[in-house]
Amino acid sequence: MDGEAAMSKQNTLIPRMGNKQYAWKHIKGYITTRASFSKLYCEPFLGSGYVFLRVKEAYPDQYCLLGDLNDQIGNFYLQLFYNEHFQEALQHLPYSEGLFKYLLGYDGDDDEVRAMQTYYKSKTAIMGGSSMREGNSNNIGAAKMLLGRDGGRHSGQSAKMFIRNSNKYAPKPKMEKMDSLFYRSQFLHKDFNATIDLATKRFGDDVFYYCDPPYFETEAVYGMPPFDHAGLRQALEGKNCMVSYDDCEYIRNLYEGWDIVDIEVSKQSMKGGKKIRKEILIMSHDNSINEI
Ligand SMILES: C[S@@+](CC[C@H](N)C(=O)[O-])C[C@H]1O[C@@H](n2cnc3c(N)ncnc32)[C@H](O)[C@@H]1O
Numbered sequence: 001m002d003g004e005a006a007m008s009k010q011n012t013l014i015p016r017m018g019n020k021q022y023a024w025k026h027i028k029g030y031i032t033t034r035a036s037f038s039k040l041y042c043e044p045f046l047g048s049g050y051v052f053l054r055v056k057e058a059y060p061d062q063y064c065l066l067g068d069l070n071d072q073i074g075n076f077y078l079q080l081f082y083n084e085h086f087q088e089a090l091q092h093l094p095y096s097e098g099l100f101k102y103l104l105g106y107d108g109d110d111d112e113v114r115a116m117q118t119y120y121k122s123k124t125a126i127m128g129g130s131s132m133r134e135g136n137s138n139n140i141g142a143a144k145m146l147l148g149r150d151g152g153r154h155s156g157q158s159a160k161m162f163i164r165n166s167n168k169y170a171p172k173p174k175m176e177k178m179d180s181l182f183y184r185s186q187f188l189h190k191d192f193n194a195t196i197d198l199a200t201k202r203f204g205d206d207v208f209y210y211c212d213p214p215y216f217e218t219e220a221v222y223g224m225p226p227f228d229h230a231g232l233r234q235a236l237e238g239k240n241c242m243v244s245y246d247d248c249e250y251i252r253n254l255y256e257g258w259d260i261v262d263i264e265v266s267k268q269s270m271k272g273g274k275k276i277r278k279e280i281l282i283m284s285h286d287n288s289i290n291e292i
Helices: 003-009 020-036 050-058 071-082 084-091 097-105 111-127 139-147 156-169 175-182 192-203 229-235 249-254 287-291
Strands: 040-043 063-067 185-188 207-211 241-246 259-268 274-283
Touching (some): 020 050, 020 274, 040 050, 040 192, 050 063, 185 192
Parallel strands (some): 040 063, 207 241
Antiparallel strands (some): 241 274, 259 274
């Protein structure tokens, strides 16, 4: 799939392993129904954004509060949601090996460049780097110009020229579509406790939480400290929510008394072929059903 097709399909905001694409057919009904009955949809572990995109597609007017603690993901979303210059640059990103190499080698602390690096890295990790085509010969200059980090040597006019010329290489996300994602959506680069607290403070009980935390004993995949599974369980006490997990005894015990549904998720394995994995969906009791 080339870049343009990938962006216009907009399956995820950051292509990442661990996204919920393969489990979607199981969770779709619960999430869309419960989310639509609540004023706020809250997803404190946003990851690739797969589920949020589906919710927003189904309910464009839904208020959404999203969060993720990971340094790279959090920084990327802060730029995507709140930095117009970054949105513009992303839209005109050239498909270029030189730019790719420049960004991969970047170890500075400029948040905008880091966000672009995250985008490139995640995209190529999934696509195996095979979709990169050679672009403009002056890619390092191009990267700096696009990202506005060249000490101001390029005028706005030359940046526009570059953008015009690089169009044929650029995977263009549909910004009209992106705008509709940002409408009534907010992202927090924070721990799940902070996201859940804010949702409760602003919307009280009128919130549906979908949580897809790091699975039990797989926290290292996200390069993060050990995850506080019991803390999440506590934070969700009394809330209208659904949680996705791998099927293991520790988690089943932690959520004893909740509705637990077994699902089988079929995933494409790295070596080709399909791999079946058992997962569980944990749901709070649906109080709205009792009230009817
Ligand atoms: C399983 S992934 C979520 C995948 C997502 N549902 C999707 O479809 O892409 C878990 C996410 O939780 C984030 N995370 C890990 N610990 C966290 C914490 N304490 N608070 C908030 N987010 C955290 C990770 O950065 C990762 O993006």
